[in-house]
Amino acid sequence: MAAGAASGGSAVTDTYKESRTWLLMPAWLTLSILVLAPVTMMLVYSFLTKEFRGGVIWEFSLAAYDQFFFDRGLFGDEAPKVEWTYILIFWRSIWQAGAATILSLVIGFPTAYFIATRPEQSRPLWVFLITIPYWVNLLIRTVSMKFLLRDQGPFNDLLINIGLIDTPIHIINTNFAVQLGLFYSYLPFMVLPIYAAVERYNFTLSEAAADLYASKWVTLRRILLPAVKPGVIAGCILVFVPSMGSFLAPDLLGGAKNFMIGSLIEEQFKGNAGNWPFGAAASMILMTMVLIILLIYARQQARADKVEG
Amino acid sequence: MRNLMKISTAALALTLGATAANAEGKLVLYHWFEYIPQDLLDKFTAETGIDVTMDTYDSNESMLASLKAGAIGTYDLAVPGDYMVKIMADEGLLDTIADGELANKGNIAQEWADPSFDPGRAHSIPYQWGSTSFAVNRDVYQGDINTTDILFNPPAELAGKINMLDSQGEVMAMASLHLGMEQCSNDRTQLKDLNAMLTAAKANWASFNSDTAKEVLVSGDAAVGQIYDGFSAKAREEGANIEYAFPSQGYVVWMDNVVLLKDAPNRENALKFMDFLLEPENIAAVSNYARYASGVNGVGAFVDPELAKLPEGNPPADAGTPVFIEVCNAETQAIYDKIWTNLKK
Numbered sequence: 087m088a089a090g091a092a093s094g095g096s097a098v099t100d101t102y103k104e105s106r107t108w109l110l111m112p113a114w115l116t117l118s119i120l121v122l123a124p125v126t127m128m129l130v131y132s133f134l135t136k137e138f139r140g141g142v143i144w145e146f147s148l149a150a151y152d153q154f155f156f157d158r159g160l161f162g163d164e165a166p167k168v169e170w171t172y173i174l175i176f177w178r179s180i181w182q183a184g185a186a187t188i189l190s191l192v193i194g195f196p197t198a199y200f201i202a203t204r205p206e207q208s209r210p211l212w213v214f215l216i217t218i219p220y221w222v223n224l225l226i227r228t229v230s231m232k233f234l235l236r237d238q239g240p241f242n243d244l245l246i247n248i249g250l251i252d253t254p255i256h257i258i259n260t261n262f263a264v265q266l267g268l269f270y271s272y273l274p275f276m277v278l279p280i281y282a283a284v285e286r287y288n289f290t291l292s293e294a295a296a297d298l299y300a301s302k303w304v305t306l307r308r309i310l311l312p313a314v315k316p317g318v319i320a321g322c323i324l325v326f327v328p329s330m331g332s333f334l335a336p337d338l339l340g341g342a343k344n345f346m347i348g349s350l351i352e353e354q355f356k357g358n359a360g361n362w363p364f365g366a367a368a369s370m371i372l373m374t375m376v377l378i379i380l381l382i383y384a385r386q387q388a389r390a391d392k393v394e395g
Numbered sequence: 396m397r398n399l400m401k402i403s404t405a406a407l408a409l410t411l412g413a414t415a416a417n418a419e420g421k422l423v424l425y426h427w428f429e430y431i432p433q434d435l436l437d438k439f440t441a442e443t444g445i446d447v448t449m450d451t452y453d454s455n456e457s458m459l460a461s462l463k464a465g466a467i468g469t470y471d472l473a474v475p476g477d478y479m480v481k482i483m484a485d486e487g488l489l490d491t492i493a494d495g496e497l498a499n500k501g502n503i504a505q506e507w508a509d510p511s512f513d514p515g516r517a518h519s520i521p522y523q524w525g526s527t528s529f530a531v532n533r534d535v536y537q538g539d540i541n542t543t544d545i546l547f548n549p550p551a552e553l554a555g556k557i558n559m560l561d562s563q564g565e566v567m568a569m570a571s572l573h574l575g576m577e578q579c580s581n582d583r584t585q586l587k588d589l590n591a592m593l594t595a596a597k598a599n600w601a602s603f604n605s606d607t608a609k610e611v612l613v614s615g616d617a618a619v620g621q622i623y624d625g626f627s628a629k630a631r632e633e634g635a636n637i638e639y640a641f642p643s644q645g646y647v648v649w650m651d652n653v654v655l656l657k658d659a660p661n662r663e664n665a666l667k668f669m670d671f672l673l674e675p676e677n678i679a680a681v682s683n684y685a686r687y688a689s690g691v692n693g694v695g696a697f698v699d700p701e702l703a704k705l706p707e708g709n710p711p712a713d714a715g716t717p718v719f720i721e722v723c724n725a726e727t728q729a730i731y732d733k734i735w736t737n738l739k740k
Contacts, residue, residue, distance in 0.1 A: 138725040139482060140463045160590060160733055161583060171740045236616050258616065259602045341602025342561050345739045355464075356457040358563035359732045 125373070132366035140360035150367035172350070172368070176375075179347040182261065182336075183329035186268035187276075190325045191318070193269070194276035198317075201277070202284035213281065216274055228267055228338050232258060235266070235339075259341035267335030268325075275324035283317025284310075319383060327376055347372050422664040424449040425458060425470040427651070428606075430523075432684040439671050445664045453606055454562060455479040462488055468658040471665035477650045478564070478720045480519050481512040489518040490655040496666055499673035507690040512719070513652065520669050521690030523681060524650035525624040525708070526717055527565055530637040535618040540640040541714070543573035545619055547596040554599040556618035558611045561603035563735045565621065565647060566593075568720045572645040579723035581730075590734045597738055612637055623649075624707035625686035639707045641714035648717035650690065 102109055132150050134142040157169035201212040219227065234241050235257045242254035257263050287310065295305040311318070333348030342349065347368065354365030422439075424431075428451040436447045452458040455476050462473070467488060475483055483489050500516070507521045531540045536552045544550075546569065549557060559566055570593055571578045576585045601617055609626045611617040613635045620637075622630070627639040640646075653672060659665050672678050678689045679697030688708060689698075702708070710717075723731060 138728070139486065140460050160586065160730060162729070171736060174740055233614075236614060238615055337561075337604070338607075341558075341604065343597070343600065343603060343739065345736070349739075350736075353736075355460050356454065358456055358728070358735065360456070360460065361732065 128366045128369055132363055132370050134363050136361050136363045138360070140355070140362060142362050147363065150361075150363040153364055154367055154371065175345045175350050176347055176372075178344060179330050182264055182346060183268065183326050185265045186272070186329045187322050187326045189265060189269040190273050190276040191322060194273055194321060195280055195318070198277045198280035199284050201281050202287070203289075209285070213278070216277055220274055224271060225334060228271070228334050231267055231270060232338055235263060258339065259343065261340065263339040264335050264346075267339040268329040268332060271332070271335060272325040272328055275328075276321040279320040279324065280314060280317045283314035287313050316387075319387075323380065323383065326379075330376070331372065420661055420664055421446045421448060422472070422661050422668055423447075423470050424668075425462075425466075425473040425656075426451055427474055428453055430474070430651075430681075430685055432680055435677060435680050435684075438677070439668060442671070443664075443667055445661075445667065447668075455564075456562075459483065459486075459488075462656070467656060468660065470656050471659040471661050472653055472668060473656055474522055474651050474653055476720075477510070477512045477652070478722045480652050480654060481722055483654065484513065484518055488657050490657045490659060490662070491517050492655055492666070492669075497670055497673065499670045502673045502675065502691050502693065504690050504692050507650065510650070519652035519654045520673055522651040522653050522672070522678075523625075523685055523687035524648070524690055525687040526710075527560070527569075527621070527623050527647040527649060528640050528642065529619055529621045530612060530627040530630065530635075530639045532612065532615070532618040533636050533638050540638060541642055541711075542640075543569060543642045543644045545640065545642075546621060547573045547592060549599050549619065553619050555601055557600045558608060558617035558620040559600055559603050560608060560621045561605045563731065564720045567731055567735075568647050568718070569621065570596075572642070572647075572715070572718070575644065578718070578721040579727050579731075581724075581727045586730055586734070590737060593734065593738050603739070609633075623687075624705075628686045628705050628707045641710045643713060643715045645715035646717055647720060649719065 100106070131142055133146055133148070135145040135147040135149065137143050153169070154172050155169055156166040157171070158164050158166050197216070201209055201216070204212055233239055236242070237254040237256060237258065241257075242251075245251045246254065257266070291309050291313070292305050295309045296302075300308070330346075331348045331351075333346065333352050336342065336344070336346040336349055340346075345353070351365050351368050351372075353359050354361045354368070422445050424447060426449050430451075431449075436449070439445065440447055450470070452461070455478075458473060458475065459479065459482065462470075462483075463486070473483075480489075497520070500520070503516065503521060507524070509515055513519045529546055531545060531553070535556065536550065538550060545553065546557060546559070567589075568578055570589055571580070574585070574588060574592060576582075576589070580586065602611070604611060608620055608622045609630045612620045612622070612627075612630045613633045615635075620630075622639075624639060627637065631637055653669055655662070655665055655669070672681075673691060675691055675693040676697045678691045679694040681687075682689045682694065682702060683697075683699045686702065686705065686707075
């Protein structure tokens with residue numbers, strides 16, 4: 087993860103050079119069986135003709151991509167216009183995932199900083215504490231969250247009992263509930279890489295900045311943040327990407343009223359639609375988008391490294 | 396004593412699960428979640444020595460998708476709803492039960508012996524049947540609930556407190572009844588009306604959820620919930636002050652059926668299990684658990700007397716006509732899919 091990127095450099099001597107091919111085999115096998123093969127299958131399926139009620143007919147077709155980008159009316163015989171439905175669904179997903187990422191960053195950064203500034207021997211304990219809730223299945227955690235947040239749930243009861251509010255705050259089945267659910271689901275992915283980056287940060291740099299009359303805010307912005315940036319960006323990507331494709335939180339906490347990309351794709355395979363090529367096409371478009379985001383990040387990193395170097 | 400030993404051995408084998416090799420063989424079920432009591436499976440194992448393994452699904456469509464994606468040949472039996480039996484038969488996913496293969500076939504109640512979705516019961520036996528309508532929290536609303544307006548054009552007290560089933564078939568069928576149109580109508584004006592009506596109605600809905608359709612009524616998250624009759628009865632038993640509606644416009648009736656799957660790995664055992672389920676005592680145990688009716692003769696002595704009295708199972712005289720969900724053709728289904736996506740975009 088970020089650790090590798092930051093410590094940098096490759097080993098000068100290659101101890102296992104002779105057996106390299108064999109040692110890399112497991113990685114190659116995993117990659118080709120679990121990544122390449124499914125992605126290739128998806129790519130192929132997205133260009134096939136849909137079979138009624140699921141399945142594909144082995145004939146080349148662009149219908150899936152056409153459906154995604156062009157609106158031909160309810161009956162499919164009007165002049166094509168730009169189809170906004172799916173773009174809207176994608177935009178909503180990006181927005182929700184973005185909000186969840188920012189929430190995670192706001193809570194995750196101070197948490198990571200806190201852990202990294204504890205005495206060295208107690209840090210593993212804090213990291214351990216962060217991961218404990220994640221030993222429980224995601225579905226169960228999401229359902230529990232629904233129980234906690236509901237109008238007559240413990241959260242609202244507590245706020246009413248201590249006199250903070252009179253009527254329950256309506257959270258469940260709103261966009262905010264979805265963001266909260268995503269934030270909670272993926273928080274450790276934000277905390278851990280930032281923690282790894284802050285832990286390696288040389289705190290004497292902050293002291294030096296203070297000696298030179300930098301305010302705390304300036305120290306944070308100009309000294310600490312640039313130093314831990316790779317960790318922050320890695321954390322953001324690790325939260326943003328799975329959030330985009332998630333469908334548990336939107337279904338359970340958001341009331342499934344509005345499709346997110348994940349639920350749209352799920353519907354093509356598990357719902358009435360049974361339109362496998364369209365599901366595959368939507369997945370490919372999602373993946374392409376994520377890849378572009380990652381490429382932009384990688385290129386900027388490379389440029390930044392060049393400027394620094 | 397020997398019997399007792401046999402039972403405990405069987406129970407042990409069941410606990411050890413699929414790993415325990417058993418001379419009598421196996422049976423692999425693909426079933427809805429929470430739809431068969433474990434005791435009944437244990438009883439079958441005790442009687443026959445056949446180990447039962449069960450996977451569960453949460454919608455007819457997801458079951459179909461997983462069978463088509465390659466799970467066919469893994470399972471012996473599945474439990475599709477009425478319209479899905481027809482779809483699966485059309486897709487060639489079902490094996491035919493020859494005459495005389497089921498000893499208890501005669502136990503099937505007359506009205507369910509030759510249903511439109513499986514003429515002559517060539518592939519299936521009845522499992523449970525019931526209705527889908529909606530239940531209303533009587534603390535929140537005291538007015539007349541026997542109208543589909545409650546879902547699609549609700550009174551102010553109920554607006555924003557409605558949970559719909561997250562199932563295209565159920566929602567579309569109810570919406571068609573509301574507008575008084577044929578299901579799967581391919582009339583353009585009617586389809587446009589359907590689209591417009593649903594889009595407008597959505598503003599009053601809180602959520603789409605099937606898995607927790609019962610829980611949202613019990614917890615009070617929803618004041619109205621589109622729901623199956625048995626789930627409504629269970630929600631009442633769990634303390635929700637709800638009443639199940641029988642809209643004058645009509646409501647959905649359904650029957651789940653045990654079907655013999657094509658390429659069933661344990662065909663013989665599957666037939667034994669079907670015969671087992673056609674014994675009144677056994678299928679009554681399912682009814683007592685799931686709170687639905689069975690479609691098998693002679694269950695009267697075995698079902699919970701409370702079950703016969705359930706308001707969910709006794710439509711009032713002025714209730715509308717119950718209808719099965721219909722199977723649309725490819726063209727109309729494509730438009731239904733568009734309406735559904737429109738609704739949830």
